[in-house]
Amino acid sequence: xxxxxxxxxxxxxxxxxxxxxxxxxxxxxxxxxxxxxxxxxxxxxxxxxxxxxxxxxxxxxxxxxxxxxxxxxxxxxxxxxxxxxxxxxxxxxxxxxxxxxxxxxxxxxxxxxxxxxxxxxxxxxxxxxxxxxxxxxxxxxxxxxxxxxxxxxxxxxxxxxxxxxxxxxxxxxxxxxxxxxxxxxxxxxxxxxxxxxxxxxxxxxxxxxxxxxxxxxxxxxxxxxxx
Amino acid sequence: xxxxxxxxxxxxxxxxxxxxxxxxxxxxxxxxxxxxxxxxxxxxxxxxxxxxxxxxxxxxxxxxxxxxxxxxxxxxxxxxxxxxxxxxxxxxxxxxxxxxxxxxxxxxxxxxxxxxxxxxxxxxxxxxxxxxxxxxxxxxxxxxxxxxxxxxxxxxxxxxxxxxxxxxxxxxxxxxxxxxxxxxxxxxxxxxxxxxxxxxxxxxxxxxxxxxxxxxxxxxxxxxxxxxxxxxxxxxxxxxxxxxxxxxxxxxxxxxxxxxxxxxxxxxxxxxxxxxxxxxxxxxxxxxxxxxxxxxxxxxxxxxxxxxxxxxxxxxxxxxxxxxxxxxxxxxxxxxxxxxxxxxxxxxxxxxxxxxxxxxxxxxxxxxxxxxxxxxxxxxxxxxxxxxxxxxxxxxxxxxxxxxxxxxxxxxxxxxxxxxxxxxxxxxxxxxxxxxxxxxxxxxxxxxxxxxxxxxxxxxxxxxxxxxxxxxxxxxxxxxxxxxxxxxxxxxxxxxxxxxxxxxxxxxxxxxxxxxxxxxxxxxxxxxxxxxxxxxxxxxxxxxxxxxxxxxxxxxxxxxxxxxxxxxxxxxxxxxxxxxxxxxxxxxxxxxxxxxxxxxxxxxxxxxxx
Ligand SMILES: Cc1ncc(C[n+]2csc(CCOP(=O)(O)OP(=O)(O)O)c2C)c(N)n1
Ligand SMILES: [Mg+2]
Numbered sequence: 057x058x059x060x061x062x063x064x065x066x067x068x069x070x071x072x073x074x075x076x077x078x079x080x081x082x083x084x085x086x087x088x089x090x091x092x093x094x095x096x097x098x099x100x101x102x103x104x105x106x107x108x109x110x111x112x113x114x115x116x117x118x119x120x121x122x123x124x125x126x127x128x129x130x131x132x133x134x135x136x137x138x139x140x141x142x143x144x145x146x147x148x149x150x151x152x153x154x155x156x157x158x159x160x161x162x163x164x165x166x167x168x169x170x171x172x173x174x175x176x177x178x179x180x181x182x183x184x185x186x187x188x189x190x191x192x193x194x195x196x197x198x199x200x201x202x203x204x205x206x207x208x209x210x211x212x213x214x215x216x217x218x219x220x221x222x223x224x225x226x227x228x229x230x231x232x233x234x235x236x237x238x239x240x241x242x243x244x245x246x247x248x249x250x251x252x253x254x255x256x257x258x259x260x261x262x263x264x265x266x267x268x269x270x271x272x273x274x275x276x277x278x279x280x281x282x283x
Numbered sequence: 284x285x286x287x288x289x290x291x292x293x294x295x296x297x298x299x300x301x302x303x304x305x306x307x308x309x310x311x312x313x314x315x316x317x318x319x320x321x322x323x324x325x326x327x328x329x330x331x332x333x334x335x336x337x338x339x340x341x342x343x344x345x346x347x348x349x350x351x352x353x354x355x356x357x358x359x360x361x362x363x364x365x366x367x368x369x370x371x372x373x374x375x376x377x378x379x380x381x382x383x384x385x386x387x388x389x390x391x392x393x394x395x396x397x398x399x400x401x402x403x404x405x406x407x408x409x410x411x412x413x414x415x416x417x418x419x420x421x422x423x424x425x426x427x428x429x430x431x432x433x434x435x436x437x438x439x440x441x442x443x444x445x446x447x448x449x450x451x452x453x454x455x456x457x458x459x460x461x462x463x464x465x466x467x468x469x470x471x472x473x474x475x476x477x478x479x480x481x482x483x484x485x486x487x488x489x490x491x492x493x494x495x496x497x498x499x500x501x502x503x504x505x506x507x508x509x510x511x512x513x514x515x516x517x518x519x520x521x522x523x524x525x526x527x528x529x530x531x532x533x534x535x536x537x538x539x540x541x542x543x544x545x546x547x548x549x550x551x552x553x554x555x556x557x558x559x560x561x562x563x564x565x566x567x568x569x570x571x572x573x574x575x576x577x578x579x580x581x582x583x584x585x586x587x588x589x590x591x592x593x594x595x596x597x598x599x600x601x602x603x604x605x606x607x608x609x610x611x612x613x614x615x616x617x618x619x620x621x622x623x624x625x626x627x628x629x630x631x632x633x634x635x636x637x638x639x640x641x642x643x644x645x646x647x648x649x650x651x652x653x654x655x656x657x658x659x660x661x662x663x664x665x666x667x668x669x670x671x672x673x674x675x676x677x678x679x680x681x682x683x684x685x686x687x688x689x690x691x692x693x694x695x696x697x698x699x700x701x702x703x704x705x706x707x708x709x710x711x712x713x714x715x716x717x718x719x720x721x722x723x724x725x726x727x728x729x730x731x732x733x734x735x736x737x738x739x740x741x742x743x744x745x746x747x748x749x750x751x752x753x754x755x756x757x758x759x760x761x762x763x764x765x766x767x768x769x770x771x772x773x774x775x776x777x778x779x780x781x782x783x784x785x786x787x788x789x790x791x792x793x794x795x796x797x798x799x800x801x802x803x804x805x806x807x808x809x810x811x812x813x814x815x816x817x818x819x820x821x822x823x824x825x826x827x828x829x830x831x832x833x834x835x836x837x838x839x840x841x842x843x844x845x846x847x848x849x850x851x852x853x854x855x856x857x858x859x860x861x862x863x864x865x866x867x868x869x870x871x872x873x874x875x876x877x878x879x880x881x882x883x884x885x886x887x888x889x890x891x892x893x
Contacts, residue, residue, distance in 0.1 A: 065874035065889030068591055068682040076884055077599055079623030085610070085641035087623065108511065111460065112448060123453050153638060160635035166457040166477065169511050 084153045096151030100129065102174045102248045103159060106257040108167040109135070109142040116165050117144055126150060126158050130182075130245025141169065143257065147246045170257040172250075180248040183218065184226045189237035190215040196236055203229040214239060333502060336461075337362035337495035339468030340428065340488075341370050343503035347475045349399050351375060351390060351757050353383040355410075357403020359430025359443060362495035364401075375757070375787060377750070378779040380407050384414020385747050385777070386754030388423045388485075389737045393712060393758035395548070397424035397478040397486075404430045405443030408489075409450065413744055415485045416454040420741025421569055422546060424483035426475050427451075433493040434462070447489045456484030464494050468503025476506040481514035482633040483546055514632055518647035518654045526604075526628045526645040527661035533602035533626075535671040536562045539585070542569030542740070543607015543631060547651030550574070550733040553606060556655055560665040563675045565593045567608050568725060571736040576729045582675060586614040588722040591682025591875045591886055596675055597622050598884035602666070604658070606630040607651045610640040611741065612880070620882035630654045682875070682888075684726060690844055693868035696720060696796045699847060700727040703766055703794060706851045710735060711764040714751040716773020717743045718803040720796040722873040724768040735763075746776030749793060753780060756789045764792065764855060771797040771824045778827075781834040784860035792854050793862045795827045798869040806872045810893045831862035839863040 080088050084096060107113045114133055121128045129147040136143050148158055155173065162171045186205075188196060190213060200207060200217045203225060209216040219229045223246065230241065250256045333339045340363055344352070353375045356364055367374055377383040380402040387398030402411045408429040418425040432441040448458045457477050461467040467490065474486040530536060538557050544550055550573045557564045557580055564574045565585045576583050585593035597603065603625040608614070615621040621641060629636075629643035630651055637646040647654050688695045700723050704711075713728055714737040715721040721738060730736050737755050739747035752767040759765055774795050784791050801819040808816055828838030837857045839850045841864070854861040875886040878893055887893045 065872060065887070065892075066591070066682070066684065066686065068888050071885040071887065071892055074595070074884060075599070076882075077620075077624045080619050081621060081623055081641070083618065085618050085621070085638065087625075087642065087644075112452070115449070116452060119452055153642075157635065157639060160637075164633070164635055166509060166512055 084151070086153075096153060098127070098149050098151050099155070100147060100149045101155060101176075102178060102180060102246060103146045103148060103155075103162070103171060104174055104248060104250075104256045105144045105146070105162055105171045106136070106169045107142050107144055107165075108169065109140050110167055113142070113165075113167040114144070116167065117146075117162065120161055120165065124157070124161060126154065132245040132247055134247070145246060145248050172257045174248055174250055174256065178248050178250050178256075180222055180246050181220055182223050182226050182244055182246050183220045184230065184241060184243040185216055185218055186230060186233050186238060187214050187216045187240040188233050189213065189239065192236060196233075199229070199232050199236075202232070205229065332500055333468070334498060334500065335362065335366065335495065336464040336467045336490075336497050336499055337366040339464075339499060339501060339503050340471050340490065340495065341366040341372070343468040343471035343475065343506070344372060344399060345370060346503060347472065347506045348396070349475075352399040352401055353377050353386040353390070353754065354401030355380050355383060355403070355407060357407045357430060357443075359404035359432055359492045360401055360407065360428070360490070361430070362492060363428060363430065363490065374401075375753070375783065377753075378782050379777065380410030381413050381746065382750035382753070382777055382780045382783070384411045384425070384427065385417065385739075385744075385750035386757075387425050387427070388414055388418045388421075389714060389751035389754035390758045391418070391424040391478075391483070391754075392421075392737050393734050393755045395424070395546075395734070397426045397475055397483075398754055398758075399426045399428070401428045402430070403443065404432055404447065405445045407443075408445055408447040412450060412454065413742075413746075415451055415487065417739050417742040417744050417747065418485035419454045419456065421542060421739070422483050423485070424478045424546075425485040426471075426478050427455075427485060427487040428471065429487060429489050430495075431460070431489045431491040434491045435493070437491065447487070451487050454485070455487050456482075458487040458489065460489045461491065461494050464497035464499040465501040467494050467499075468501060472503045472506040473509055476508045477512060480508050481512065482543070515634075515649045516653050518630070518649040518657055520657070522645055522647055523654070523657045523661050526647060527658060527663070529602055529626050529628060529645060530560070530604065530658070530662050530666060531664050533666040534668055535599060535601040536560075536666045536668055537582075537596050537600035537603050537625075538562050538564045539567070539597060539603055539605040539608060540564060540570040540573045541567045541606060541608025543651050544570050544573040545607075545733045547607055547632065549606065549651035549655050552652050552655045552659065556659050556662075559659075560662065561668065561672060562604070562666070563596055563672065565589075565597055567611070567614050568738065569740045570607070571725060572730040572733045575731040577731060579676075580672075582679070584725055585883065586611075587616070587877050587879075588726065588873050588875065589614075589877075589883075589886075590684060590726070591888065592675065592678035594875065594877065594883040594886050595678045595682065597625075598882075599674075600625045602626050602628070604628045604630070606655060607632075609636045612640075615640060616877045616883045617880045620884065630658075688844070694841065694844055694847065694865065696723045696798075696865075696867040696871050697727045698844070699794065699796060699841070699865050699867065700724055700768065702847045702851055703768070704728045706848070706855055707764045707766060708762070710760070710762070711766055712737060712755045712759050714738065714748045714755055714765070714767045716748040716769045716776075717745045718770040718773060718801070719798070719806065719871070719873050720768055720770040720773070720802070722803075723796065726873075728768075745770070745773040748773055749777050749780040749784075749791075752791045752793065753783055753787075753789060756784075756791055765790065767791060767793040769793055769795045770802060771795055771799060771821070771827070772801045774827065775824075778830065781831060781836055781860060781862070785835040788859045790858055791860045792857070793831075793860070794851075794854075795862065795864050796867050797824060797827065797864055798867050798871065799824050800869055802869075802871075803873070809872075810878075810890055827862055827864035831860070836860040836862055841865045
């Protein structure tokens with residue numbers, strides 16, 4: 057090699073002289089079979105985790121979502137029947153491989169005791185407080201009734217309605233309330249439990265029974281009822 | 284099975300006697316023993332009951348068998364240092380906390396046991412972060428202990444207060460703020476166990492000064508992982524059977540060994556498996572040394588600067604047995620073109636690595652050594668791969684790593700690496716900085732033993748080399764040479780560590796491959812930025828041999844080929860630290876090269892192919 061060639065590099069067949077394989081992988085690293093090319097569309101699902109009730113666990117969980125760029129729609133956290141444990145309920149939207157990753161990454165956090173993706177028939181509830189102009193009180197309360205809403209505060213100018221239910225129901229209620237003029241809204245994320253006898257998150261070593269678990273949503277909503 | 288692997292027990296099977304495996308001399312606190320009932324075994328001098336949180340912390344380290352700790356003193360960590368004063372644990376005072384973390388990291392790589400580093404609150408803790416992040420990326424076992432301002436000041440922006448657990452959460456396997464003097468020792472025991480068990484990684488315990496200063500007689504529990512931490516030892520036998528069948532019927536099999544092979548002490552089992560079934564072996568960078576690179580089946584390192592033959596092998600294989608690798612992008616290049624015809628058998632102890640980047644057709648979750656042994660039992664006949672092996676050998680000659688080294692030109696870095704390799708034993712430990720020199724070290728040193736390659740892989744932290752050499756020196760056997768192959772830029776980042784090497788009289792040889800460039804960046808600028816050398820040229824570097832002398836180390840300099848062998852021999856024969864300032868060809872580039880996100884099979888052998 058000459059002086060000017062010192063940077064040149066190594067000998068061997070150039071890239072275009074080499075054989076190349078015909079296969080390909082998709083973005084998720086899955087080999088693509090052109091005949092049955094599987095595309096993974098994002099889907100929305102609820103993941104329920106039982107965690108040690110200790111400082112930092114919530115930031116561990118939320119930090120994981122931001123660091124790994126998982127799409128999270130809502131996160132709620134609350135106590136369980138066991139004072140050392142808390143439940144974090146997450147609504148996420150990802151393609152299947154992403155949902156798998158979320159579950160595995162959550163499971164790796166040391167204070168996380170169990171992780172479970174709930175079936176699509178799981179009970180899910182959100183709560184919303186909607187503060188509306190009370191110019192037409194009768195109509196407001198008619199709409200509130202339509203959505204099983206409850207008036208938790210009222211004054212000559214405003215009425216605040218509490219609505220619980222599925223996300224769709226709350227969306228619909230809010231849309232209907234818009235005709236009166238909405239001043240403020242506060243919404244919780246989704247809380248969810250598995251149906252029937254199955255336990256939402258059953259770690260090997262916990263004694264939490266399904267029966268006591270089932271009574272939990274009432275406990276959680278109790279303060280709201282007192283408003 | 285290895286020493287490490289045998290002492291790994293699933294959490295539910297762990298008993299206090301696990302501690303006995305690690306340090307038979309240590310006294311055995313029982314989980315259910317009330318602290319005041321604790322009595323030291325007869326004849327034990329250091330089993331005096333603890334009296335403070337800090338003593339409990341040090342006792343936890345002693346119980347775990349810790350021999351060395353690397354750190355820097357400071358206000359908030361003083362109680363721990365005071366307790367260390369009476370301990371057998373040897374503390375190495377570093378010049379910078381980043382160095383303490385890298386030294387602990389390298390200690391962990393070479394010994395297999397977590398390296399321990401200490402720092403004070405605030406700047407001490409933040410200086411550790413680079414080293415912690417490095418250990419996290421490379422899954423190196425490491426325990427960091429940081430001082431913290433007293434609990435009552437936490438949250439008040441007190442002097443040298445940093446939210447250390449907040450800062451380190453994304454770069455640790457787990458971290459804890461120790462809130463309770465009675466529990467602080469056990470927090471440390473648990474963190475130590477977490478650092479080494481399962482997939483290793485760095486853990487951190489933040490120690491507020493009031494907690495470590497507080498009186499307590501609570502002895503720490505034995506180093507055990509918490510109940511919520513679980514990992515699988517053995518893979519699902521059904522998937523093992525299916526994977527075995529895939530291997531038996533493969534025509535173009537490749538083993539891809541990752542760093543988990545070394546961490547899981549699976550090198551021997553993988554070697555036996557590959558040799559018995561005559562399967563070509565490719566490694567990732569952290570797995571260098573897992574398979575002897577002078578073996579016929581060795582295709583060496585794959586990926587961005589891997590050998591052409593390794594990249595051809597992984598691109599064209601039909602079956603890939605990947606063990607302990609996370610399919611990092613520097614290995615895979617573009618996902619679309621990574622091993623596009625291969626059925627992937629993926630062995631990993633971390634289920635989250637399965638199908639994270641590359642879909643696993645045969646997911647085998649478990650300990651590397653255990654699962655490869657399972658595979659070895661299950662595979663009954665070797666794949667029919669004579670043609671494939673011949674093809675691999677052909678690639679080895681087609682894409683030979685041979686380089687030109689004309690006598691009358693500046694010294695080639697490859698030549699220096701080979702000369703260092705030649706002059707040292709097979710078990711010599713190599714550490715590096717980050718850049719071209721690191722790649723030449725991978726490519727031109729022939730590694731044959733696990734735990735002899737110590738580098739910053741996933742994080743790519745310049746400055747790693749010298750402090751890592753300090754940690755490696757203390758972990759290695761006396762007859763293992765420790766050589767740091769550094770770059771001029773990397774060396775400048777942490778060369779204050781020379782003061783430590785001199786003070787501790789550590790036998791380390793640093794070879795600075797001095798191109799007076801931020802060389803790797805210069806190479807990319809030439810290839811991708813029309814040769815505009817923005818902030819990559821020094822034009823001047825200090826005389827590293829003179830600097831070494833000023834520190835009290837021995838300095839050497841190489842400018843020509845005929846000085847290489849003799850100077851290396853002289854430097855190696857020095858008893859303490861020595862530094863060779865090797866002036867290499869500043870124009871030398873690293874090839875082969877797969878540009879970021881490129882196709883591994885289309886690696887460039889020269890700039891005009893990029
Ligand atoms: C801490 C840090 N800062 C910046 C970089 C970016 N970087 C990668 S390689 C490199 C050049 C390293 O120069 P040198 O140590 O002299 O090695 P050479 O490539 O010249 O062998 C730089 C700046 C890095 N990897 N680490
Ligand atoms: Mg350089």
